[in-house]
Amino acid sequence: MLKVEARGSESRFWRYASPVLALLLTGVTTSLIFLAMGRPPATTVYTFLIQPLIQQDGMSALAVKAAPLIIMGVGLSLAYRANVWNIGTDGQFNLGAICGGGIALALPDLPMILLFPAVLLAGLIGGAANGGLVAWLRIRFNANEILTSLMFAYITNYLLIWLVTGPWRDPMGFGFPQTAMFSDSAAGPRLIADTNLHLGIVLAPLVAVGLWFMLEKSLLGFQFRVLGQATRAARFAGFREHRLVWIAMLISGGLAGLAGILEATGTLNQLTTTLSPGYGFTAIIVAFLGRLNPLGCIPAGLLLALTYLGGDAAQIRLGLPNAVTGIFQGILLFYLLGCDFLLLNRITWRAAAARGVP
Amino acid sequence: MTEVLVAFLVSTIVASTPLLLAATGELVVERVGVLNLGVEGMMLAGAIAAFAVAHLTATSTLGILAAIAAGVLLALIFAVVALTLQANQTATGLALTIFGRGFSALLGAGFVGIPASPLPKLRLPVLSDLPVLGPVLFSHDVLVYLALLLLCLVAWCIRRTHLGLIMRAVGDSHDAAHALGYKVLAIRYAAVAFGGALAGLAGAYMSLSYTPMWAQDMTAGRGWVALALVTFAAWRPFWLLIGAWFFGALMYLSLYVQALGLSIPSPFLSAVPYIGTVVVLVLISRDRRRIRLHRPAMLGRPFQSRT
Numbered sequence: 001m002l003k004v005e006a007r008g009s010e011s012r013f014w015r016y017a018s019p020v021l022a023l024l025l026t027g028v029t030t031s032l033i034f035l036a037m038g039r040p041p042a043t044t045v046y047t048f049l050i051q052p053l054i055q056q057d058g059m060s061a062l063a064v065k066a067a068p069l070i071i072m073g074v075g076l077s078l079a080y081r082a083n084v085w086n087i088g089t090d091g092q093f094n095l096g097a098i099c100g101g102g103i104a105l106a107l108p109d110l111p112m113i114l115l116f117p118a119v120l121l122a123g124l125i126g127g128a129a130n131g132g133l134v135a136w137l138r139i140r141f142n143a144n145e146i147l148t149s150l151m152f153a154y155i156t157n158y159l160l161i162w163l164v165t166g167p168w169r170d171p172m173g174f175g176f177p178q179t180a181m182f183s184d185s186a187a188g189p190r191l192i193a194d195t196n197l198h199l200g201i202v203l204a205p206l207v208a209v210g211l212w213f214m215l216e217k218s219l220l221g222f223q224f225r226v227l228g229q230a231t232r233a234a235r236f237a238g239f240r241e242h243r244l245v246w247i248a249m250l251i252s253g254g255l256a257g258l259a260g261i262l263e264a265t266g267t268l269n270q271l272t273t274t275l276s277p278g279y280g281f282t283a284i285i286v287a288f289l290g291r292l293n294p295l296g297c298i299p300a301g302l303l304l305a306l307t308y309l310g311g312d313a314a315q316i317r318l319g320l321p322n323a324v325t326g327i328f329q330g331i332l333l334f335y336l337l338g339c340d341f342l343l344l345n346r347i348t349w350r351a352a353a354a355r356g357v358p
Numbered sequence: 359m360t361e362v363l364v365a366f367l368v369s370t371i372v373a374s375t376p377l378l379l380a381a382t383g384e385l386v387v388e389r390v391g392v393l394n395l396g397v398e399g400m401m402l403a404g405a406i407a408a409f410a411v412a413h414l415t416a417t418s419t420l421g422i423l424a425a426i427a428a429g430v431l432l433a434l435i436f437a438v439v440a441l442t443l444q445a446n447q448t449a450t451g452l453a454l455t456i457f458g459r460g461f462s463a464l465l466g467a468g469f470v471g472i473p474a475s476p477l478p479k480l481r482l483p484v485l486s487d488l489p490v491l492g493p494v495l496f497s498h499d500v501l502v503y504l505a506l507l508l509l510c511l512v513a514w515c516i517r518r519t520h521l522g523l524i525m526r527a528v529g530d531s532h533d534a535a536h537a538l539g540y541k542v543l544a545i546r547y548a549a550v551a552f553g554g555a556l557a558g559l560a561g562a563y564m565s566l567s568y569t570p571m572w573a574q575d576m577t578a579g580r581g582w583v584a585l586a587l588v589t590f591a592a593w594r595p596f597w598l599l600i601g602a603w604f605f606g607a608l609m610y611l612s613l614y615v616q617a618l619g620l621s622i623p624s625p626f627l628s629a630v631p632y633i634g635t636v637v638v639l640v641l642i643s644r645d646r647r648r649i650r651l652h653r654p655a656m657l658g659r660p661f662q663s664r665t
Contacts, residue, residue: 085448137636142643146395146448147586147635154579154632162625281456288449321467323574326460330399333453334435337445 005346014342019289021342022335023303029331030324039318047317048324052309060197064267065308067200068093068259068279070301073286074208074294075252078215081292082224083231084248086134088149089256090280092127094156096257097264098163099126101271104186105168105179112185119186120261127257128250130156135249139242145249153280161273168271179271187265198266200259205298207255212294224248256283277308278326285333304329360490366610367494371502374606376401376560376568376577378505380584381591381598382512383556388588389516390549391529391656395451396436397557398581399458403428404561406462409572410469418477422501422562429558430551432458437550441543444660459575469572476570477501501563506599508556513595525549529654532661542661557581579632586635590642592652601638608634 030048031041052058072089079086086092100123107115130152137143161177170180191197215221227234227244234241259279264271282304289303290296311325380397387394407428412421432454440450477499480486485496516522525545527535532542560580565572583605591597612627643649 087452137640140644141640142646142649143636143639144589144643147582147589147639150579150582151586151632151636155629155636158625158629158632162623165625166623281452284449284452285456321464323460323463323467326456327464328460330453330455330457330460333449333456334439337450337453338439338443340445341443 001349003348005348007344007346010343011346014339015291018339018342019291019336022289022332022339025335025339026328026332029335030328033327037320039320044314044318044320048310048314048328049306051317052306052313058309060195061309062302062305063201064196064198065305066301067198067204067266068263069283069286069304070204070297071200071207071259071262072252072256072279072283073290073297073301074204074211075255076283076287077290077292077294077297078211078224079248079252080287081215081228082244082248083228084135084245084252085146086131086149086249086252087146087284088134088151088153088280089252089283090276090278091149091152091154091156092130092253092256093260093263093276093279094153094160095130096123096127096254096260097271097275098156098160099123099129099257100261101179101182101264102168104182104265108183108186110185112188115183115185116188116265119188119265120258123257123261123264124254125257127260128254130257131249131251131253132246134253135246138249139245157274160271160275164271164273170270177273181270182265187269196267198262200262200266203258203262204301207258208294208298211251215294220247256280282308282329285329285336288333288336364490364493366607366614368497369610369614370603370606371494371498372568372606373609374602375502375505376563376580377584377587377605378509378598378602379501379560379563380557380581381587381602382505382509382595383553383560384584385588385591385593385595385598386512386516386525386549386556387553388657389529389593389654390525390546391532391654391659391661392440392546392550393447393451393658394433394436394440394454394550394553395448395585396432396454396458396581397553397584398577398579399455399461400429400432400554400557401458401561401564401577401581402462402575403432403458404558405565405576406466406469406561406572407558408562409474409565410465412566413469413472413474418566421566422559425558425562426555427558429554429556429561431554432461433550433554433557434547436554437547441546441550441660444662447658447660455581463574466572466574470574472571474566474570477567499567501559501567504559505563509595509599516595526654529656532656532659536661536663542663546661557584560584583631583635586639589649590638592642592648593654594652604638605631605634 031045034041034044076086100119103122104119134145134149137148138145164179165177168179170178188199191201215224223239223244227239227241260275264275286297286300286304289300307325307328311322314320314324315322380401384397404425408421408425411424412418436450436454439445440447479497479499482496486492516525524540528542528545536542564577587598587601590601608631612630616624616627
């Protein structure tokens with residue numbers, strides 16, 4: 001019979017093997033779902049996961065999708081390590097895009113060298129402001145950050161809708177709910193001219209490396225890890241919990257805001273009523289798939305970016321709704337969390353006769 | 359004036375019903391020490407299951423049963439990962455919400471834009487025809503009364519029965535409950551399944567009665583508002599009712615004011631229920647002692663039997 005025993009300490013092997021196992025199980029489960037829907041699993045999985053990569057410009061599309069996910073996932077890794085449950089990064093993403101977009105629309109004629117950094121900075125500040133508000137409500141009023149951060153995702157979305165249908169609507173836009181296009185100097189440089197390979201593709205790995213250093217190599221990072229794993233120990237050690245909550249929310253919020261403004265200037269080139277195709281929730285999966293390690297968020301972000309491209313491919317080529325992306329992501333997170341059971345527990349097969357021996 | 363008042367009261371009760379159903383389920387889940395953040399996902403699964411089955415079989419009762427089944431099924435996935443495999447409950451609940459949104463959108467793709475007839479309303483002779491009281495109290499559909507009945511049952515069960523005592527013990531000290539011989543995991547599984555059933559019912563109310571149709575993400579954050587309500591109520595059943603009415607009224611008023619055609623931009627009014635949730639959470643949570651007094655002590659903590 002199957003027997004479960006505690007390992008006593010964390011298995012190093014399973015620490016890296018469990019995400020792989022989770023991915024395999026997710027592949028099997030989604031294949032079964034496709035089969036149940038009367039689709040041949042092999043071709044469907046091929047269309048979903050391989051096709052987007054080998055088609056023309058597949059790699060650059062992947063990089064463009066992955067950049068915001070990596071940036072947001074990195075910030076969340078930090079926050080979750082400290083048990084700060086920021087789940088409303090969509091709100092910080094929106095507010096970042098709104099603040100940066102506002103500068104871009106107000107001063108379109110400034111030279112790029114001035115305007116683009118100002119736009120990015122405004123995005124960062126907008127996201128951090130929303131994150132900071134959530135931190136303040138938690139620290140000052142004890143309000144649960146899970147719910148408040150998520151409510152701000154809805155509230156900022158309505159703010160965005162108001163702006164693009166009201167004061168910021170493009171007067172030449174035939175009444176469509178969108179702003180004017182950003183000027184070239186607001187949209188920022190391109191890695192290759194006339195593509196949407198924007199600066200975020202370079203920034204994302206830099207942010208990941210920077211936060212990895214902070215989390216793994218600095219005293220502040222150590223305090224974060226202790227706070228998350230042993231809150232009481234952190235208090236006895238004299239770490240200032242409030243300060244850590246502030247920093248976690250400001251950094252994860254600021255990075256989400258940066259992702260928002262990079263997405264708005266880099267790929268959309270304007271503000272519309274919906275900026276984030278669910279990046280907020282996807283970034284949570286990026287953080288967990290990356291083992292709450294900023295460097296791990298890079299491959300994790302690429303993989304989850306692929307699920308978006310795959311959802312689009314499945315919609316165009318197979319006529320499947322692109323909600324398949326959400327199912328894949330949800331199942332992946334379940335398996336990721338479930339497989340971590342193996343980190344601390346060993347499952348062995350034992351003959352029933354062995355029982356009863358003291 | 360009376361008409362406006364009657365419309366206000368009726369709409370408030372209608373708008374509060376899905377919140378009340380989902381929050382009553384979550385309250386039971388949290389009282390046994392489990393935090394399931396997947397309410398939104400389970401509601402959406404319930405909404406599409408109810409609509410699809412009611413549409414295909416032309417029987418709304420079967421639709422309601424399907425919604426319960428869908429909610430329970432999703433809740434059990436959560437239970438396996440969060441209770442048996444002891445994963446982080448916050449993250450597992452989020453996975454459930456993400457999965458439920460995708461799952462409902464996939465199943466619902468073929469049902470978008472199909473109109474449906476709403477659930478039949480109660481018609482009592484004499485009583486339903488009373489002025490004011492008739493429309494406000496005696497003219498709703500079955501789920502409205504079921505929501506109130508379930509709330510009373512849950513309140514009675516938690517406060518006055520032996521089962522309620524066991525539930526509270528499991529939620530406040532699972533090790534002590536285990537030592538007394540109670541099956542902590544089994545009780546938590548049952549509570550999570552009950553929460554799923556009620557979230558499914560809340561979804562059914564959305565797609566069969568509140569707006570009788572299916573639209574992607576049609577619950578629009580109500581699952582999260584229901585979670586906030588449980589904190590607002592400080593885990594006490596009857597306070598849920600007050601909270602649900604408050605948010606129901608807020609949702610109705612934001613629509614009503616939009617219809618008046620005032621110069622307030624409608625996105626602001628649409629945001630009012632979400633802003634209200636933040637404000638209410640802040641007002642309630644600032645009293646740390648009260649929260650600590652009522653919060654189930656084991657909320658969110660995994661239970662591991664050491665024997």
